Amino acid sequence: MQPLYIPLSQHKFTYGTQRLWPLVSAATSQALDRALIAQGYTSPLLMQYAADALWQYLQRLASVRQAQAPALLVLTGAGHNAGDGYLCAALAYQAGWPVQIISLVAPEKLQGEPQKSYQQAQALGIPIHLWPQVLSLELQQAHGQGDLYVLDALLGTGAQAPIQASWCDAIAYINQMSAYILAVDVPSGLDASTSALLGNECVRAQATLSLISVKAGLVTGQAPTYVGELALAPLVPAHALATAYTSLSFAQQADLLLAAGVWQQAPKARLAHAHKGHYGRVLIVGGDLGYGGAILLATQAALRAGAGWVRVLTRAEHMAPILTRTPEAMVLNADPQRLAQEIDQADVILLGPGLGQTAWGRALYQAAVQTWQQDSTKTWVLDADALNLYAQSPHQPLLPKTCVLTPHFGEGARLLNTSVAQIQADPYRAVQTIATQTQAFVVLKGAGSLIYHPQLARPWVCPWGNPGMASAGMGDTLAGLIAGLLAPPTKCTLSIQVQGQAIAYAVAIHALAADLAVKTWGETSMLAQDLIPEIAKLMQVKSPSQWDALWR
Template sequence: MPHTKDHLPDALYRAAQVRDIDARLIAAGTPGLELMHRATRATWRALVRRWPAANELTVLAGHGNNAGDGYLVAALAHRAGWHVRVLAVGDPQRLQGDAAQAHGQALAEGVAVQGWNAQSELRGVILDALLGTGLSGEVREPYASAIRGINASGLPVAAVDVPSGLCADTGCVSGVAVRADLCVTFIGLKLGLFTGDAADHVGELAFNDLQAPAETFCDIPVAARRLDAANLPRPAPRAATAHKGRFGHVLLIGGDLGFGGAIVLSTESALRSGAGMVSLATRAEHVSAVLARVPEAMALGASSANQLMGLLEKASVLVAGPGLGQAGWGRSLLSAAANAPLPQVWDADALNQLAAGWVSLPKDCVITPHPGEAARLLGVSTAQVQADRPAAALALSKKYAAVTVLKGAGSLIAHPDGRLAVCHQGHPAMATAGLGDVLAGLLGALMAQGMDSFAAACLAVWLHANAGLQQGKFGRGLAASDLIPAIRQLLEEHAPCLK
């Protein structure tokens, strides 16, 4: 089950920040063992709620505080009449402090504790209490083998705080990670639970703040904000006297020979997302197809950049890149666009030209790279981008002084001032061509209607992802154009045209 619950807090933190909050709670008078008991009760409630008919539990425990939670959950399950075993991965004698006390309490309750080995049988619900948020570097043995055993078992799996092997800061798998059906996390939501590989490993997400008072968080800056319907920016409603001249003129540039469909998708998306007027400059060969599909758009068959000048003077927002190509035609048009004093959205081949150094990015731009394009823009590998997506998004915004949308699972929106937002919605059926073209047109339309670039990017990404989630329920075969009417409906539900 994907973690799409919108009742979760929107503030996301890094693991070190949550550890700091935990230390503050202890310093303020809440014993660490009491916090562990609170986490235990929250985990037990979530586990029983998820699997109400279960009566058997296998806990895999490491030797940190995460293991302490596991031992105490085992004690609760034993007290409730479940068949319970703890498989200790690592020597329990290495447990210290609160975790050691939790181990002692489990033994006192009569919980069976055995050493784990590769032949250990896993039964019932599995509770992953192995590594938690303190992991640094790749998962080592024997933990790697234990995690592979969990994943191969086919049994229901719950994880304590974070699935073992998943980086709580980046969402990147550190060699191998538990694939949980349920993850119960505490005190503050971790950024890594919402981007990168998290969607394949977190499952349903439950959260408990362990009764941490709000003042504990007051001077800790959030690492990112989770986008949901409650905190999204909204375009203003329209007056009864509204006319097309009040809602911007989007000019889209792209569609070299062989790539005409991309610019058509962006154009239709911009029109259906509320732009007052929409124009496009494309190859003359594509104009008839554009007008057949989107007769409301003003289409120019452009053979050179000189023909753009009149359109650039009339436009209020420019979208460049869908199907633009990297040949002379596209390079000429993008060079003219780069010199126009307009808010702009750069996507696809506009970003590849930027990465190649053929053009400079103008001010007040939004760039929308996928991980491969982001890697070229930063001069690193795609694997390096995916290893720390939040850092890559922020680095792009700083390098290019632009709002950055780093697309992919858990899309990130970064501002040059350090603000970061994450959208964890979406659907795997969205793994198809043309989705980025739809997003670019949507983003241009929202900017044309007066939204600032960061707000427009946040809303566009959320609308796009949730339209994909809605349409993805029909399964494979999703086409990019399927999202456009769904986006229009979601936009109206979120921000009605009339008051």
């Protein structure tokens, strides 16, 4: 049987020659449903296709896990999401799995398709309990043996905040089970558009099968904790979906970067007669006392990204350690007077790794601002305390014409003078607001990093990376990588689109390097420096087969 879903969390994942995948809001997803219904894919048909895909996913999972006597518990609410759940329960029951359903909504309150699906499950004789009834002995036994699968069909794209206490209790109840949770379309409690949490509890699924389209709220911010493995069940043929997309009058929300296209963005083969001037000059400024490692990592990443030369302005105390580890770099004692002259010689200036906020760092920041105000033709990357100092300025200076800001959520909150919670409530809005206010490229770093510039149609989302990246030096490495990849002088004169692709490539390679490194070091022990050799490996990939070989 043809697979009814496409796994999106795999690194080997490719989809034709596409480089991007559309991410949609809940509203767009509902409009897509309507457009498909208008093509003759009626609501009951789509619901049955959804149930078929969910059931196939569960069966394959049980087979991979060599599950003994698998049992299914389905939690349902009132909407179409629940309808998918009832129909999937019916398929599992007919195949001989022990199945029980816990509904949070009294049957007499159900309407339309969800009501019909409920009646179908009921007619088969599947036990349906109204929350908070306890599980029957049979399922409890299966649960004890660890073969219990839970289908979360409580809330889908129609979910609204807040989640009431009794629903939170039900969510907490399934989260504490030692069962495998598959979420239908969206983990209940997560906003499908923004990745915000709608209440105090959210289903923590091992996997989510997104239906018809991938929702933007599943891939960024806090979402990866709740979504688990992500897969898409398109439900309808590609041509029907393409017609549905073109009939929409409003744009999709974001684009997901895809592995299929990432390697195609790698720097081209070098000219046979090349000299280092062809590959650009990067100046890195930072590394106050106590922060020598930050500037070292940025330097190594910029060099591995292929920059022709890298000069470093830092504290005198850090010169010898950096040179010992990276003799290819030119390392100089930083003083604000020297800065203008060094900037003049560079194509790209990275300001911020380990810059700190003492008088030393502030003086360098001020000198840098004066320089770019006089000559805004250079490409700048502002990271770490350069962002904080910019955010603190009472009169924020106009940024250079080509500028990349790389805030994490905390720095993003300072740039917008708001809280981290507000950024988490809608990272898409945050990245677009920062970029619009500054007219710069913004890389909002975190799980599912976002990349945006006001002249791009939509933010791009990087789907790779792992929680081991929540460690010191990761941001410095990324900043160095971006600076190195933007360094070739030709890049600076190219369009926003092409510069954006170089930045997206840097973000992707950084996350993918972490996904390679984690295979050796594990999430707990992986260090930022472990990414450097993996970055070099990834940048050598020139074909899909080389790409696949990396992930074997």
